[in-house]
Amino acid sequence: MVVLLLKSLGINHLLDFEFMDPPPGETLMRALELLYALGALNDKGELTKLGRRMAEFPVEPMLSKAIIASENYSCTDEVLTIISMLSESSSLFYRPKDKKLHADQARQNFVRPGGDHFTLLNVWEQWAETNYSQQFCYEQFLQYKSLCRARDIRDQLAGLCERVEVVIESNPNTNDITPIQKAITAGYFYNTATLQKSGDSYRTLKTNQTVYIHPSSSLFQHQPPVKAVMYYELVMTSKSYLRQVMEIKPSWLLEVAPHYFKPADLEEMAKGDKKMPNAKAVAAAPSTAS
Structure with a gap:
């Protein structure tokens, strides 16, 4: 940045x-x-x-790339929401000691197919339907201040979209989340990982590192395991965990980053032994950027 x-x-x-x-x-x-x-x-x-x-956007370049890419997929409205919520995702839910089961159930009710990004989108949409109610947050074990910060960030980013002439449109087909997944992957193709043959861990495409989906993720112990994922952050504790994880298809990488991935890369990924393109080669390669 x-x-x-x-x-x-x-x-x-x-x-x-x-x-x-x-x-x-x-x-x-x-x-x-x-x-x-x-x-x-x-x-x-x-x-x-x-x-x-x-x-023009005061966010990490991967996030600003996702915002701009979302215009091509006509889903800027949803991507702005998800990006704003990601910034507050670590402090969004709370779990009182005397109401752990209720809090866990409330969180589970927000889960949507596709991964954690769509859980965050669902939280926002339900909160917005209540006219940003504080009572709703209390009932659903959500941090009201975190959601208010996300709304402030979203308002700021929406204003900057106008400045750089990004048209804010909503995904025309609410039953198809693929455009949103592709737009975010356009910014986060670096942060992708594929399932290893063992079936219980993943390998990052960037560093060829063995990683695991964080237990707080909706894709944790998903059956069958998701073959390829995009993650927002990598945290190191007893293991290397992926947080805020979204399901992707490897073929999308060729669409959103054709200058970075080649068909041969996807074949190696399918075998579970994909290594990232050499960094020096990438830096020296002819640019397709316009």
């Missing part, structure tokens, strides 16, 4: 920039690689038209 901001201000020689607290060179390189992969930079390291639009 910092690198994208500096690029948007016309500061291109980042290694010479006088940071108050300079980041390691490796961190800068990873940031440049990610921004290139997202299409925010071209192969010369210059900001693209897409990158300029992304820089």
Whole structure:
């Protein structure tokens, strides 16, 4: 996000920039690689038209890319909601000691097919139907302040959409969540993982790391196990856990990031031994960003 901001201000020689607290060179390189992969930079390291639009949003570049990509799938309204809710997802539900079963059941009632992103969308939509009621939050074991913060973030992002001329439309077919899944994957294709042959763990495409779905996820112990997932964050405790997980199809990666994935990559992924494209090769590859 910092690198994208500096690029948007016309500061291109980042290694010479006088940071108050300079980041390691490796961190800068990873940031440049990610921004290139997202299409925010071209192969010369210059900001693209897409990158300029992304820089207008005060969120992580992967989130701003998802917002802009949602316009192509006519589901910006839903994506704005999900992104705003993701920022507050860790503090959204609470579980009083004397009402654990009631709280767990209330949370389960919000679960929707497709993964945790659609659970968050459902929470928002039900809250909005009550005219943003505090009583509703109390009854459903939801943190009212967290939801209010999510609403503030959403309002701000919606205002910025107008500034960069992103048309806010709702998904025309409420029974088909695929457009929303593809839009978010367009920003988060880096954060994807496929099921390993053991069937109880996943392997990240970015780092080839063994990871597990967090027990709080609606996809935890899902039967049959979901073959490919996109995750919002990776947390390290006794194991490496994926939090806020969404089901995806590997074939979507070719659609949303054709400059990053090739058909051969998907074949290797299907075997369970996919390794990420070499980072240096990605950074040096010809850009398809416009």
